Amino acid sequence: MSQTAAGRRTVRIAMNGVTGRMGYRQHLVRSILAIREQGGIDAGDGTVIWPEPVLVGRREYALKALAERHGLDPDAVSTDLDAVLADDSVSVYFDAQVTLAREEAIRKAVAAGKHIYTEKPTATGLTGALELAGLARAAGIKHGVVQDKLFLPGLLKLKRLIDGGFFGRILSVRGEFGYWVFEGDWQSAQRPSWNYRAEDGGGIVVDMFPHWEYVLHELFGRVTAVQALTATHIPQRWDERGKPYPATADDAAYGIFQLDGGIVAQINSSWSVRVNRDELVEFQVDGTEGSAVAGLRNCRVQHRSATPKPVWNPDIPATEPFRDQWQEVPDNAEFDNGFKAQWELFLRHVELDEPYTWDLLAGARGVQLAELGLRSAAEGRRLDVPELSL
Template sequence: MTTRSLGVVLNGVTGRMGYRQHLVRSILAINDEGGVALSGGDRVLLEPVLAGRSAAKLREICERHNLKSWTTDLAGALRDPDNEVYFDAQVTPARVAAITRAIEAGKHVYTEKPTAATTQEAVELARLAARAGVRGGVVQDKLFLPGLLKLRRLLDGGFFGRVLSVRGEFGYWVFEGDWQPAQRPSWNYRAEDGGGITLDMFCHWSYVLENLFGRVEAVTARVATHIPERVDEAGRAYRATADDAAYGIFELAGGVVAQINSSWCVRVDRDELVRFQVDGTEGSAVAGLRGCRVQHRAVTPKPVWNPDVPVAHRFRDDWQEVPDNEEFGNGFKAQWEMFVRSVVEDTPFPYDFLSGARGVQLAESGLRSSAEGRRVELPELVL
């Protein structure tokens, strides 16, 4: 067994997601375990180079984790031949230009979603990567959640029969920032800074629905800005110009209908912050981040609507918990390992730039549907 190093430029790790999920819980965790295991038994250690605009923040992170390399000169980091991979966790408006520079420098690119603010830009990134012969990958972390992995197991086992519908609820109350600090950064609520729950979450729902139930072929959506004014990190009030809730109906290939509500203005009355109910001819399931419960047709109760009589039946008691049956690791880390293997072993990566472009297309179509008050069909994207 041999061990090699792979230089990775990480742009955007001073932000919450880039730091916690990608640097600490993925890159550093992989190295702590001895690197990414390849199919032949060899291993790959990752050599992170932290890039960004704030020298002070980058230096502090490196000192905290005993890392060697940081830079505010992204172009210089991309010129270094030892850096073979570029990762982007910046705000969306800065992403296209940085990824384009990385592709032109011959780097493989792994990026957070959305890959761009418009479908045209997202498709063009996919074309650039294809022409340059570099690997392009997009973070699709929800597919690695234990709850959705259990759904995948149920689908593979034929539990549902023919899937009829999917209903999803996602969100929680994000404080306005006046009497309690907000849990999300203020740019999330400014459209001019790339904010908006539709652009954020419809990209997720695109790959979740596609990989589990079928590609989205049409969308009908209504988006809203329920909270018109919020308070930023410095205590200054600002106008919320981005949508903070999106209510969507998605028509999938094969006839499945999905309905998903996404909101930062909802108080949680469910077991987890996200929940999907899948109903099929043979059975149903309810999945969250980690748990998944099922009800087969043979044990489905027979309710009768009668508003004049109190309901004595406890419907939730009729569901059975799906066992873990395996160890579930961090989904971000698992996908990082997949991408590194794809780069080093020169194998296809399923969650590529074109799949990322379909997420942007769904978000853009959802916003258009809401603005125009109509159903919007999604044409197939091609390179």
């Protein structure tokens, strides 16, 4: 339960995995600490929701260093997850560990009656992901899964266009995501080595298909079928100690997704591609009345009335400045960090019982799509995506 004192509703959050890149940068620093720096979350009744992190992990010295660096309680660190979950003052459990460790920890947290907020994928397989959702529902706790890309400025602008009817009937979505992750020999890799070992839960399908599921589901419609081709383009990489290892996980995936209503989505994901686009991820949406290209922050549109009429003629240079014929969508709003925005919504859900839709069942849909994507690639065929329920 939260503790209310001096206008604060203090919510103690066990944060497991904050020494990792994502757990530290996006969840601790840019979300929880940023919320504290702004004075908490206004609850609308004269109080503020005040997150109080309890740092959990395997390396006590690293946790204490983080607490000292950011002025947190040096005693609110622990390498004993069971002891933290037994603490009645801790009401929320957050997980940003490696995927292989996540399912067991969430099961313990549910059994301890903690509200759950977690990174994805929520489990290594659909069976486990559905079991977590069922356990959480039976326990009557609140639960949420990070679906941060929905809060990107570029995709918020894209949703504004969809809600305003800009596209007419949407026909297709084309996505390009990725960048070159260095092999680790002559330049250090930007991602941890476990990402490239299937036995450690790595692979771009497991990492990115859960993202594509919720982006497609929320913006365009439920994914009803998937066909994927995967590849391990770089067969050998070097780990954090400079030692070579075989890359056993896919580092690129080329997926085609059929959506409710007949929309076709094609998304390429790769850690073995050099970037020749404006942002690291871009989605082109084509409709009968207009098209848009949305990235992390920006969104450009071309309406039917302003669409050029090119004619294919490979014998002469292109005369149309195609990229110049798109119009930038204005911000028309201030956009906060997407991780922080979703944290605020979840904490309001916990404290004020406000609606929240991105739960563990939504997380299970992402695991399902990744599992079916890998199976599609292995079997070389398109697979239906059944609708999930508990």
